[in-house]
Amino acid sequence: MTKPLSDAVQSLKPSGIRKFFDIVSEMKDAISLGVGEPDFDTPWHIRDEGIFALEKGKTFYTSNSGLKELREEICNYLKRKQNIKYDPQSEVIVTVGGSEAIDIGLRALINPGDEVIIPQPSYVSYEPCAILAGAKPVIINLKAENEFRLTAEELKNAITDKTKVLILPYPNNPTGAIMEQKDLEEIAKIIIEKDIYVMSDEIYAELTYKGEHVSIASLDGMKERTILINGFSKAYAMTGWRLGYACAPKEIIKQMTKIHQFAIMCAPTTSQYAAVEALKHGDEDIKMMRQAYNQRRRFLLNAFKEMNLECFEPYGAFYVFPCIKEFGMTSEEFATRFLEEEKVAAVPGNAFGDSGEGYLRISYAYSLDNLKIAMERLKRFVQNLRK
Amino acid sequence: MREELLSILEKNSRIDLKELAVLLGAEEIDVANEIKKLEEEGIICGYHTLINWDKTSIDKVSALIEVKVTPQRGQGFDKIAERIYNYPEVRAVYLISGGYDLLVTLEEKTLREIANFVSDKLSTLDSVLSTATHFVLKKYKDHGTVFDKKHEDEREIITP
Numbered sequence: 046m047t048k049p050l051s052d053a054v055q056s057l058k059p060s061g062i063r064k065f066f067d068i069v070s071e072m073k074d075a076i077s078l079g080v081g082e083p084d085f086d087t088p089w090h091i092r093d094e095g096i097f098a099l100e101k102g103k104t105f106y107t108s109n110s111g112l113k114e115l116r117e118e119i120c121n122y123l124k125r126k127q128n129i130k131y132d133p134q135s136e137v138i139v140t141v142g143g144s145e146a147i148d149i150g151l152r153a154l155i156n157p158g159d160e161v162i163i164p165q166p167s168y169v170s171y172e173p174c175a176i177l178a179g180a181k182p183v184i185i186n187l188k189a190e191n192e193f194r195l196t197a198e199e200l201k202n203a204i205t206d207k208t209k210v211l212i213l214p215y216p217n218n219p220t221g222a223i224m225e226q227k228d229l230e231e232i233a234k235i236i237i238e239k240d241i242y243v244m245s246d247e248i249y250a251e252l253t254y255k256g257e258h259v260s261i262a263s264l265d266g267m268k269e270r271t272i273l274i275n276g277f278s279k280a281y282a283m284t285g286w287r288l289g290y291a292c293a294p295k296e297i298i299k300q301m302t303k304i305h306q307f308a309i310m311c312a313p314t315t316s317q318y319a320a321v322e323a324l325k326h327g328d329e330d331i332k333m334m335r336q337a338y339n340q341r342r343r344f345l346l347n348a349f350k351e352m353n354l355e356c357f358e359p360y361g362a363f364y365v366f367p368c369i370k371e372f373g374m375t376s377e378e379f380a381t382r383f384l385e386e387e388k389v390a391a392v393p394g395n396a397f398g399d400s401g402e403g404y405l406r407i408s409y410a411y412s413l414d415n416l417k418i419a420m421e422r423l424k425r426f427v428q429n430l431r432k
Numbered sequence: 433m434r435e436e437l438l439s440i441l442e443k444n445s446r447i448d449l450k451e452l453a454v455l456l457g458a459e460e461i462d463v464a465n466e467i468k469k470l471e472e473e474g475i476i477c478g479y480h481t482l483i484n485w486d487k488t489s490i491d492k493v494s495a496l497i498e499v500k501v502t503p504q505r506g507q508g509f510d511k512i513a514e515r516i517y518n519y520p521e522v523r524a525v526y527l528i529s530g531g532y533d534l535l536v537t538l539e540e541k542t543l544r545e546i547a548n549f550v551s552d553k554l555s556t557l558d559s560v561l562s563t564a565t566h567f568v569l570k571k572y573k574d575h576g577t578v579f580d581k582k583h584e585d586e587r588e589i590i591t592p
Contacts, residue, residue: 066590079590169592218592336436340455347454390589413455 053177060169061396068381075388076419077411081218083282083363084410085337088330091281091323098318105314109306110298111139111290112317118324119290127250127260129268135295138302139312139320143248143276143289144170145305150244150272150291151178151210153300159209164195165398166366167214168246180209186400189368192357193222197231204235210242213261216249216361219397219406221342223361226259233264244272248289251280251331254339255360262292269294277316279362280331281323286316338363341409341416348420352427363410366394370403372430380405386429387422433458437466438475443576445479484579486571492539494523494568495546499534499554500561509533512559521549532564543567 049055069075086092110116116133123129131137140146151161151174161175164185175182185203187193200211211232215224224232236243243261250258262271276289291301305311323330345365349356356367369379376393383405384390394404409416433456440447440455453460470476485492501512509527516536517525526535536554540546550565571579 060592062590062592066588069589075589077589080587081591082587084585084587336439339457340436340440343454343457344451392590396592 057173057176062169062392065377065380065390065392065396069384069390072384072388072390075384075390076415076422077390078407078409078416078419079390079392080408080410082284082410083279083334084412085282085334087281087283087286087319088323088327090326091283091319091330094322095286095315095319098315103314103318107139107311107314107317109311110137110302111312112314112321115139115317115321115324116290118321119292122324123260123273123292127258127263129260129263129273129292131292132295136298137290137292138298138305139317140276140289140291140305141309141312142278142287143246143274145309146272146274146276146289146291146301147171147244147246148174148177149301149304149308150274150293150297151175151180152304153297154178154210154242154244154272155180156209158207160205160207162200162203162208162211162241164199164212164214166193166217166219166394166401166404167212167397168218169397171212171214171246175212181207183208184398184400186398187220187222188400189357189404192359193217193220193366194224194228195232196228197235200232200235204239204241208239208241210244211236213243213245215245215247216253216258217364218249218362219364219392219394219401220366220404221359221362221364223253223255223258223359224261225256229259229261229264233261233267236270237266240270242270242272243267244274246274248274248276249279249362250275252335252338252363253361254335254342258361272297277320277323281320281327282330282334283316283319283323286313286319288312288316288320338409341411341413344413344416345407345409345420348416348424352420352424354423354427363408365407365409366401366404367407368403369405372427376402376405383423383426387426389419389422389426433462433466434470437463438470441467441476441479482575482577484571486579491541493541493543493546494571495538495540496566496568497536497538497550497554498528498532498564498566499536500532500563501534501557502559502561503533504559512557515557516554519549519553521545 116137119137120131120133147170155178157179159180160183161180162183163171164187172182183203185199245261262268262273272291272293274291277283349367354367359365376395380393392406394401449460453463503509504511513525523539524537528535538546550563555563
């Protein structure tokens with residue numbers, strides 16, 4: 046074949062994580078701190094419902110927007126936890142993971158040339174999805190001095206006449222940063238004044254260690270301009286089930302449903318039945334897992350303190366984001382040497398955007414025993430570097 | 433702090449105070465005081481070790497015994513329960529709702545010893561009406577821990 050492939054797709058940079066993955070997979074017996082998914086198994090009662098759905102022969106498509114019962118439970122959950130009221134009939138769509146919701150949400154909003162504001166460091170999909178939707182990504186480089194929160198000032202400076210939507214990725218992967226109510230109120234003023242949409246990716250909402258998570262959609266005047274994205278992967282340790290959802294005004298959901306209908310048809314049926322069980326009876330599981338994550342978070346922060354490694358205290362997700370600038374290496378050099386010399390894999394911060402340069406993402410979706418060994422090795426590694 | 437402290441200790445009673453304080457985000461002295469209080473209040477009753485005896489060469493036989501009894505005036509089941517739990521070979525005694533009254537668990541070296549306990553000691557107590565003895569063939573899980581199961585991490589090494 047001589048005809049060229051899609052320019053837009055070819056122009057996408059491969060994920061920085063992929064590159065590091067190739068190095069790591071060469072290594073036998075390395076300890077990994079590199080995953081973005083829970084170490085817990087999906088709670089048994091949830092798996093059991095999935096099995097039961099299969100046994101009962103529930104193996105057909107569901108409606109495009111997802112099982113009615115699941116959409117109702119999603120609305121109950123958002124009402125119960127965050128006091129936001131959505132209509133299960135018209136304002137919810139069940140997707141294949143939060144990632145599909147990001148993709149179709151952007152595609153439903155964007156006209157060619159529209160600008161999408163993306164604060165970084167953040168999850169690797171936003172920028173490529175925005176580009177594929179025909180938008181121009183506008184990056185905000187978040188700062189460690191603000192604990193990687195988005196400030197009103199930064200947002201104001203990034204907005205132009207062409208700005209269509211702000212992506213709000215909190216609790217944040219990879220920094221672990223959160224946005225508290227007062228932070229959200231500050232930026233909501235500007236969002237309303239400038240009349241832009243918000244895509245709020247709240248996949249880590251349940252993993253917050255300082256008060257309860259607040260959704261920007263719960264603030265006055267925000268629900269009508271927000272696509273709220275959440276899912277089951279992180280809260281219920283259900284990554285492999287591939288199930289997420291988006292809630293938004295019905296005009297937006299209607300357009301998103303069209304794309305979903307033609308590209309996907311519906312989210313996996315087995316997963317949807319399991320998810321109903323998760324929402325109905327999973328609160329205790331979340332509590333147990335959050336408590337374990339929080340203990341590990343404290344353990345890591347204390348370990349950094351003991352080895353004098355600079356790190357702000359993150360209150361969300363399951364990542365810590367220590368600063369490695371003192372060693373005069375790039376994130377990639379640091380991560381590669383750490384891997385080669387101590388056999389521990391952590392992801393270089395720049396994989397999540399240029400402003401992640403000089404940082405390392407360390408995941409604590411690992412047992413304490415594992416983290417203990419890894420921290421001993423990190424301590425030895427930084428001590429040798431400082432010599 | 434209390435609930436979280438207990439749930440950590442229940443899983444790992446050998447954890448040292450310093451680490452415990454880090455995990456709880458508390459001061460060591462406060463954690464030490466709390467543990468002392470929990471011991472004094474009889475909430476923490478011991479620091480035991482979970483052993484899978486099947487993997488040793490030491491023979492042990494466990495039995496669960498259902499016991500029907502006549503409750504005694506003024507003392508209900510407590511008196512007879514005490515009579516039973518005072519035998520050192522008795523591991524646990526529970527008051528149970530349903531078809532029988534007391535569940536007694538027992539651990540001995542041989543089947544014969546358990547049989548002797550039931551026939552000589554337990555059945556001869558005045559308020560014991562009947563017993564049904566079940567021998568344990570295999571222990572799969574105890575105290576929330578699955579025996580004989582290695583947990584492999586099946587995740588990719590690096591994911592976004």
